Amino acid sequence: MTEQFTPILMSVPTTPGWFTGSDGSVHLVYEVALLNAFPVDVTLQKLEVLDGSAVIATLEGDALSAAWSLQPLGVPRPDALPPSTAGVIWMDVVLDEPGDVPDTVDHRLTVSVPPGLPVPEQITSTGGATTAAPTAAVVISPPLEGDGWFAIGSCCDGPHRRAFQPIDNGQYLAQRFAIDFNRLSADDRLATGDPSLNESWPTYDQPVLAVADATVIRAADEFPDQVPDAPEPVTIDEADGNYVILELSDGVFAFYAHLKPGSVDVRVGDTVTAGQEIARTGNSGSSTGPHLHFQVMDRPSALVANGLPYVFDRFDVVGRGPALADLPTADPQGVAITIDTSTAGSRTDELPLGRDILDFAG
Incomplete structure (x- = not known):
């Protein structure tokens, strides 16, 4: 040789x-x-x-x-x-x-x-x-319902894709397949009033749903909402804000972060069914605006885990929006999002990609 x-x-x-x-x-x-x-x-x-x-x-x-x-x-x-x-x-x-x-x-x-x-x-x-992994991604139902959900960050080029975390003398990428969901208004705007108020964002205070029949492994409901675009610094223990972790099966966990204070409606040990409301969307923790952070991972930790691929059993793609860097964050209530509808159509057992705008059936 x-x-x-x-x-x-x-x-x-x-x-x-x-x-x-x-x-x-x-x-x-x-x-x-x-x-x-x-x-x-x-x-x-x-x-x-x-x-x-x-x-x-x-x-x-x-x-x-x-x-x-x-x-x-x-x-x-x-x-x-x-x-x-x-x-x-x-x-x-x-x-x-x-x-x-x-x-x-x-x-x-x-x-x-x-x-x-x-x-x-x-x-x-x-x-x-x-x-390579011998089996396909886990199939789950959507964590939200209704129309106009913008997957601003998803695989494989979103803000979470490269978020290796050096923790406890190891390096982890729990957020490998994470999605940040933001909801658009009926006229395709990120906000409809004073953007410094969480209530002005259509994303805020929306039902968050269990993605499968599951058991609640961890949950927190003790952190206040942040002010949009003016967040206070947080520690590692506060970064997820109010959150829920569900055990879907052995070695498969679903994680929901930045939930609204007082909205988490489940406790550790509870069993939930797919589609059950478990909380409401918020802006708590390490967050600059209302959104739902969702991911699937192999351990019950938002950071010390390996991110696993998943797909939603059903959703409609309305089209694609602009890249994160091109979003009108300086004036979110004054500029409508431009949507390219060439990709519109129904999807089954697929993962939304970054920039997809989605309708989820109720």
């Missing part, structure tokens, strides 16, 4: 999971952890995802630049990975159908190093082999 230097060490921290999205495609989602073991900057040039010898996805150029970042999060990504530095490539491998999900995946990475070293200036190596 020929040995070679591999400047970037690759690994996959958690088993890749997959779901069918509202675009009709299958998304295989996971992270490739990077560690630069060379004493120089190393430039990433191309990453290929391998199913055996077949290349099923390729990231290079702008697509690769957009898909990786340094760790810890918040550090701006340079053009190259500095020495003794960790990075992450945030993978979203898009496939045609569930039968295309490979049993295992491997990765072929091409990098370049500065001249003058006793190695080639371009090096291609293979690593980060892993198995």
